[in-house]
Amino acid sequence: xxxxxxxxxxxxxxxxxxxxxxxxxxxxxxxxxxxxxxxxxxxxxxxxxxxxxxxxxxxxxxxxxxxxxxxxxxxxxxxxxxxxxxxxxxxxxxxxxxxxxxxxxxxxxxxxxxxxxxxxxxxxxxxxxxxxxxxxxxxxxxxxxxxxxxxxxxxxxxxxxxxxxxxxxxxxxxxxxxxxxxxxxxxxxxxxxxxxxxxxxxxxx
Amino acid sequence: xxxxxxxxxxxxxxxxxxxxxxxxxxxxxxxxxxxxxxxxxxxxxxxxxxxxxxxxxxxxxxxxxxxxxxxxxxxxxxxxxxxxxxxxxxxxxxxxxxxxxxxxxxxxxxxxxxxxxxxxxxxxxxxxxxxxxxxxxxxxxxxxxxxxxxxxxxxxxxxxxxxxxxxxxxxxxxxxxxxxxxxxxxxxxxxxxxxxxxxxxxxxx
Numbered sequence: 001x002x003x004x005x006x007x008x009x010x011x012x013x014x015x016x017x018x019x020x021x022x023x024x025x026x027x028x029x030x031x032x033x034x035x036x037x038x039x040x041x042x043x044x045x046x047x048x049x050x051x052x053x054x055x056x057x058x059x060x061x062x063x064x065x066x067x068x069x070x071x072x073x074x075x076x077x078x079x080x081x082x083x084x085x086x087x088x089x090x091x092x093x094x095x096x097x098x099x100x101x102x103x104x105x106x107x108x109x110x111x112x113x114x115x116x117x118x119x120x121x122x123x124x125x126x127x128x129x130x131x132x133x134x135x136x137x138x139x140x141x142x143x144x145x146x147x148x149x150x151x152x153x154x155x156x157x158x159x160x161x162x163x164x165x166x167x168x169x170x171x172x173x174x175x176x177x178x179x180x181x182x183x184x185x186x187x188x189x190x191x192x193x194x195x196x197x198x199x200x201x202x203x204x205x
Numbered sequence: 206x207x208x209x210x211x212x213x214x215x216x217x218x219x220x221x222x223x224x225x226x227x228x229x230x231x232x233x234x235x236x237x238x239x240x241x242x243x244x245x246x247x248x249x250x251x252x253x254x255x256x257x258x259x260x261x262x263x264x265x266x267x268x269x270x271x272x273x274x275x276x277x278x279x280x281x282x283x284x285x286x287x288x289x290x291x292x293x294x295x296x297x298x299x300x301x302x303x304x305x306x307x308x309x310x311x312x313x314x315x316x317x318x319x320x321x322x323x324x325x326x327x328x329x330x331x332x333x334x335x336x337x338x339x340x341x342x343x344x345x346x347x348x349x350x351x352x353x354x355x356x357x358x359x360x361x362x363x364x365x366x367x368x369x370x371x372x373x374x375x376x377x378x379x380x381x382x383x384x385x386x387x388x389x390x391x392x393x394x395x396x397x398x399x400x401x402x403x404x405x406x407x408x409x410x
Contacts, residue, residue: 174403191399191402199380
């Protein structure tokens with residue numbers, strides 16, 4: 001029967017690519033980490049970066065740590081789904097892992113920069129685009145200034161970038177406000193489950 | 206701030222119109238009743254019908270029971286959001302209640318016929334369209350034949366209609382398969398919550 005065949009194609013054969021982004025300081029790292037604890041069937045894409053490995057970070061889990069020429073060769077050969085330069089380092093998403101997991105029927109979460117998110121949407125028009133927003137711009141400012149590790153100049157830069165990003169959220173399908181961590185994770189869970197029930201059209205929305 | 210202003214417009218000022226439909230026999234009545242128990246903040250639209258009141262049904266709760274000329278006058282004056290004739294009786298959704306509750310910020314559930322659902326989508330392009338599907342056509346047939354109250358001819362008619370409806374589900378955004386009542390209700394709940402987080406575009410999708 002047509003209805004069942006369709007359903008299988010979507011719900012069993014292919015997972016959803018879920019793009020999670022938001023301004024820096026909004027807490028998306030914490031949210032994503034807890035989402036994976038709640039939903040162990042989700043797959044997390046591991047990014048490639050030219051940034052030096054920090055203590056505690058695990059190669060192949062936190063990131064794939066590579067040299068700049070290697071990263072550039074991956075861009076050239078089209079093996080990255082998206083990439084962006086950030087604070088002097090390159091960050092990108094290897095395509096192969098994402099495609100393999102999607103084909104195996106798993107939902108894959110990409111936690112990336114807003115600019116990279118836009119690139120992914122162009123390549124994967126079916127990607128589920130989620131924007132994590134701060135309760136207010138003032139609250140974001142407070143959180144960023146609370147980071148003792150950064151210079152005032154860097155914080156100003158991040159704030160200016162965040163302001164712009166907040167205005168461009170119309171690229172996204174969902175907005176999850178991170179005013180309460182637990183509520184934000186619940187909301188992400190609702191989105192992930194609901195998107196598994198979406199009827200995908202031939203023409204992307 | 207733009208982001209917050211947007212969010213308020215959508216999430217506080219206007220609720221979502223959620224259209225729930227599916228072939229007869231699929232169990233949508235039971236599902237909706239339990240969904241309302243779980244989510245008391247949902248609003249249920251009460252339909253108007255020319256069908257005679259049955260024992261146990263409450264005027265203004267189960268339906269608004271009206272005479273055919275009155276119903277026809279409501280069609281003419283454009284006071285119905287959708288209407289359809291079914292088994293010799295008219296059924297329709299009064300617009301006023303729906304609009305009032307949406308404007309007050311409540312999500313309104315319409316449990317209606319597939320044909321009526323299509324009409325609603327034309328008038329409310331932002332409506333969330335959910336199709337309740339049977340686990341298989343065979344299972345739907347088994348459920349319908351199990352209804353002792355109907356003639357074999359009526360059941361054949363319902364089955365032919367269901368077959369057609371299942372093929373037209375591309376009008377819908379979501380498909381919820383009712384193979385397990387509890388899972389189906391969980392899934393509806395996910396959809397309702399997720400849709401509250403949707404960023405509505407100026408141009409409807």
